[in-house]
Amino acid sequence: MAQQIESVGRSGQQSRPVGDVDEVVKITNLSKTFHRRGLTALEGVDLTLRHGTFTSVIGPSGCGKSTLLKIMAGLIPRSSGEILLNGMPVTGPRQDIGIMFQQPTLLPWRTSLDNVLLPIEVKSGSAAAREQSDKAMQLLELVGLKGFEEVRPFELSGGMAQRVAICRMLVTGPSILLLDEPFGALDELTREYMNFELQRICLERDATTFMVTHAIPEAVFMADQVVVMSARPGRIVMIVDVDLPRPRSLDVMTTPEFATLVRSVRRSLDMGDLGADE
Numbered sequence: 001m002a003q004q005i006e007s008v009g010r011s012g013q014q015s016r017p018v019g020d021v022d023e024v025v026k027i028t029n030l031s032k033t034f035h036r037r038g039l040t041a042l043e044g045v046d047l048t049l050r051h052g053t054f055t056s057v058i059g060p061s062g063c064g065k066s067t068l069l070k071i072m073a074g075l076i077p078r079s080s081g082e083i084l085l086n087g088m089p090v091t092g093p094r095q096d097i098g099i100m101f102q103q104p105t106l107l108p109w110r111t112s113l114d115n116v117l118l119p120i121e122v123k124s125g126s127a128a129a130r131e132q133s134d135k136a137m138q139l140l141e142l143v144g145l146k147g148f149e150e151v152r153p154f155e156l157s158g159g160m161a162q163r164v165a166i167c168r169m170l171v172t173g174p175s176i177l178l179l180d181e182p183f184g185a186l187d188e189l190t191r192e193y194m195n196f197e198l199q200r201i202c203l204e205r206d207a208t209t210f211m212v213t214h215a216i217p218e219a220v221f222m223a224d225q226v227v228v229m230s231a232r233p234g235r236i237v238m239i240v241d242v243d244l245p246r247p248r249s250l251d252v253m254t255t256p257e258f259a260t261l262v263r264s265v266r267r268s269l270d271m272g273d274l275g276a277d278e
Contacts, residue, residue, distance in 0.1 A: 030081035056219035064234030098174035
């Protein structure tokens, strides 16, 4: 079946044309089949991410959202198609790709500072990590954790641990941030606060971000574009442009414009057939 993509914004305008010089990620005709299970997870996915934009991805359970993110991260191979990051094919994990999952997975015997420096230490050794200590300290200050540099994970709240994980993701200066339900395990109030924090950090660093979520309001609140995927095999059925001004506060969620965008995403999900299971 041909992939149908329509981009709409608050005023129903078409999205910007692809092929801009600020393309960070270019995905072309991407498919993924798990042959041992006889399962096609993704089929014919085309997507462009531009510098400094935030993309949310939403779809029914089992539609391949997380599979797409892992292929983008170089963690699992694609079956066909192409992913370019800064014009170079993604064929495996790269230092210019930052990734964060639902659990912070901090090493319990390491301090906040040492956890942040871990990617540098793994790649280049302890001496190189020590040389980046000032940068790691600045990142911890950026996320509001100044004074918690020597604290170990068991002394941190869930939200604080996730902020350390954000710093660990940022310390290598990645070109793209890949987030798989990063705050899904947190309570609602902490999740809202972390969304504010993530928005602030991404704006301050002009970060290009790709986030998987199951929550439509969260997808709209965070994103410049919401990618809606169909049931398995996952295809993109629509891209909804979110042209709400930034920075965004919770008040934006009470506006007619926000409600219109949420309805547009819901209609797109209905188009995608919500019948798949994990």
